[in-house]
Amino acid sequence: MAKITPSEAIVEVLVRQGVKDVFGIVGSAFMDALDLFDTAGIRFISVAHEQGAAHMADGYARASNKVGVCLAQNGPGITNFVTGVAAAYWAHTPMVVFTPETGSNTQGLGGFQETEQLPFFEKITKYQAHVGNQQRVAELLSRCFDYARLERGPAQYNIPRDMFYGEVEDDLPNPLLIEGASGGDESLSRAVKLIKESKFPVILSGGGVVMSDGVSEVIALAEHLSAPVVNTYLHNDSFPCTHSLWTGPIGYQGSKAAMNLLSQADLVIALGTRLGPFGTLPQHGIDYWPKGAKLLQVDRNPRVLGLVKRTDVGICADAKAATGEILSRLQSDNRPLLCSSNKEQRLREVSKQRKDWEDELNTWGQDSGTPIAPRRILRELERALPKDAMVTTDIGNICSVANSYLRFEDSRSFFAAMSFGNCGYAFPTAIGAKVAHPSRPAVAYVGDGAWGMSLQETLTCVREQIPVVAVVFNNGQWGAEKKNQIDFYANRFIGTNLTNPSFAKIAQAMGAEGIVVDSADQIGDALKQSIGNDRCTIIECMATQELGDPFRRDALKKPQRLMQKYKHTNVS
Numbered sequence: 001m002a003k004i005t006p007s008e009a010i011v012e013v014l015v016r017q018g019v020k021d022v023f024g025i026v027g028s029a030f031m032d033a034l035d036l037f038d039t040a041g042i043r044f045i046s047v048a049h050e051q052g053a054a055h056m057a058d059g060y061a062r063a064s065n066k067v068g069v070c071l072a073q074n075g076p077g078i079t080n081f082v083t084g085v086a087a088a089y090w091a092h093t094p095m096v097v098f099t100p101e102t103g104s105n106t107q108g109l110g111g112f113q114e115t116e117q118l119p120f121f122e123k124i125t126k127y128q129a130h131v132g133n134q135q136r137v138a139e140l141l142s143r144c145f146d147y148a149r150l151e152r153g154p155a156q157y158n159i160p161r162d163m164f165y166g167e168v169e170d171d172l173p174n175p176l177l178i179e180g181a182s183g184g185d186e187s188l189s190r191a192v193k194l195i196k197e198s199k200f201p202v203i204l205s206g207g208g209v210v211m212s213d214g215v216s217e218v219i220a221l222a223e224h225l226s227a228p229v230v231n232t233y234l235h236n237d238s239f240p241c242t243h244s245l246w247t248g249p250i251g252y253q254g255s256k257a258a259m260n261l262l263s264q265a266d267l268v269i270a271l272g273t274r275l276g277p278f279g280t281l282p283q284h285g286i287d288y289w290p291k292g293a294k295l296l297q298v299d300r301n302p303r304v305l306g307l308v309k310r311t312d313v314g315i316c317a318d319a320k321a322a323t324g325e326i327l328s329r330l331q332s333d334n335r336p337l338l339c340s341s342n343k344e345q346r347l348r349e350v351s352k353q354r355k356d357w358e359d360e361l362n363t364w365g366q367d368s369g370t371p372i373a374p375r376r377i378l379r380e381l382e383r384a385l386p387k388d389a390m391v392t393t394d395i396g397n398i399c400s401v402a403n404s405y406l407r408f409e410d411s412r413s414f415f416a417a418m419s420f421g422n423c424g425y426a427f428p429t430a431i432g433a434k435v436a437h438p439s440r441p442a443v444a445y446v447g448d449g450a451w452g453m454s455l456q457e458t459l460t461c462v463r464e465q466i467p468v469v470a471v472v473f474n475n476g477q478w479g480a481e482k483k484n485q486i487d488f489y490a491n492r493f494i495g496t497n498l499t500n501p502s503f504a505k506i507a508q509a510m511g512a513e514g515i516v517v518d519s520a521d522q523i524g525d526a527l528k529q530s531i532g533n534d535r536c537t538i539i540e541c542m543a544t545q546e547l548g549d550p551f552r553r554d555a556l557k558k559p560q561r562l563m564q565k566y567k568h569t570n571v572s
Contacts, residue, residue, distance in 0.1 A: 005165065014042060014141075015040050018066060020042060023053040024047065027100065032165060052428035053071075054081045054087075056435070057432060058432060062415050062429075070097055072100075074114070076113060079120060081121075085154050087425055094154075096154070097121070100160075103162040104163065126153035127144060130159075142175070180212060180317070183315040188322070188329060192329045192330055194312065194313055199338050203271065204268060204275075205218050207238065207272060210237060210238050213320055213411070221323055226245070227339070228350045231250070232279055244347075247261050252278070252283055257353035259284065259286045265293045266293050270309075271298045274307060274308060276308060295311050298315045298319055299314075301316075370542065372518065374546055377541050380523035381445075383524060389440065390412070391445065394424070394445065395423055395425065396479055399426070434466055446472050458506075458507055458510045458536055461512060462512055469539065470539070474542055477497055482497075487556075512537060513537035514538050516542065523541070
């Protein structure tokens with residue numbers, strides 16, 4: 001038992017947890033602990049807005065597989081975290097959110113910057129700790145890190161501002177590290193039987209594969225079965241794009257090759273995925289989920305097994321460990337693989353579907369001209385991206401169309417806002433990823449509407465010397481919503497047209513580099529130049545207003561107006 005101050009205990013826990021970087025905005029509520037960061041070797045990265053800090057911690061955690069940390073001033077600083085924490089929750093990101101609170105001796109009196117901080121995060125965290133006793137500051141903080149890591153999600157550490165001061169006797173805890181399990185013996189045996197009897201197995205490689213560092217195991221299983229591998233929605237880095245069995249992602253604006261192959265499956269082997277409903281919707285006119293196929297689903301969270309799709313065999317396990325164990329059992333099982341009998345035919349089908357999709361992408365929307373067609377921009381960016389690049393995408397029409405073009409060789413390379421789908425996500429997340437891996441390029445894809453929510457973090461990049469690249473698609477519109485107004489509201493454009501300034505000039509005024517690109521042949525050179533810069537660079541791509549498929553076809557219907565005063569005349 002050591003006699004230390006609560007602030008010292010907090011910082012010692014951060015050191016034991018391996019924390020090197022913390023994102024946030026300075027505030028008096030936690031200043032006593034902050035004063036120790038530099039001595040402890042912890043970098044405090046001061047941001048422009050607290051939502052950006054949460055997204056940065058998210059990107060840092062997803063890129064490094066370590067726990068991200070963010071903190072802010074009590075009250076309004078903490079409420080600004082909510083959107084970023086919700087995004088991290090749905091991305092299964094291990095993150096500790098420090099929420100210093102109004103002093104314990106004045107709570108409930110309506111003091112300065114006071115609010116009840118726990119209810120805001122109740123549904124978007126895996127664990128909430130409230131420090132009501134100074135003797136427990138280290139214990140509860142350590143538990144936040146343990147649960148964030150073990151349950152894959154944000155944990156909130158709520159501490160009244162007066163709890164940082166004084167003297168405590170504390171036995172400082174070490175991190176709790178638990179190895180992932182491979183699943184129960186009976187469910188594994190049933191899984192092997194399903195696979196042995198399958199004639200056309202297709203593997204879905206999900207986010208859990210990336211989180212468990214299980215890509216090598218999925219490669220080995222796919223090669224043993226000669227089975228095509230599909231990336232789940234927005235997990236394009238869950239299987240290497242250069243592998244002959246890779247087919248691309250399903251979901252909105254995904255790969256037709258992946259969808260056509262999945263539609264032929266008699267067994268879907270879903271590894272590390274909850275099979276979210278939005279990520280399995282029909283796309284490109286293809287209702288690709290195989291109606292008669294059996295489903296083998298592996299996930300570490302038992303609550304998602306069979307939640308969205310009926311599961312024939314569910315294995316509650318770590319994706320890496322379970323995949324390795326399934327392969328080992330298949331290799332030691334003397335029964336023949338039924339899928340071996342048509343191996344060559346299946347491989348030919350994989351090759352054909354991949355080629356057909358690439359041929360289509362090589363011609364689809366590849367027109368020349370100024371401004372530039374969105375698909376041409378995305379194709380040129382794809383060609384110019386380094387193999388080790390980390391890419392983040394915002395929500396919106398062009399960013400969503402990018403799903404067709406984002407291919408990765410390595411895992412922990414692609415970060416999207418997942419099913420929470422909030423704007424303003426990509427740029428700060430790229431900053432966090434770059435802090436985690438300074439030697440890797442970090443590129444954010446952002447629409448012009450979402451850029452208005454995050455461009456202030458250019459100041460963070462300049463101040464902290466973080467050379468992130470943002471590609472801003474300037475087409476003067478909220479594209480996803482404008483497509484809905486075209487399809488459902490007879491071209492009545494309310495709130496979707498934007499009048500933009502020069503984003504490149506704004507970047508230059510902030511101290512960053514700014515490049516305007518209005519010709520397709522400039523895109524590759526601009527990206528390569530930007531990645532080579534030693535400071536933040538904003539590439540402003542002037543894009544046409546061409547739009548992709550509607551983003552939320554499932555959520556809209558043709559309008560019905562019962563009152564005469566609300567009836568419209570169609571506008572062309």
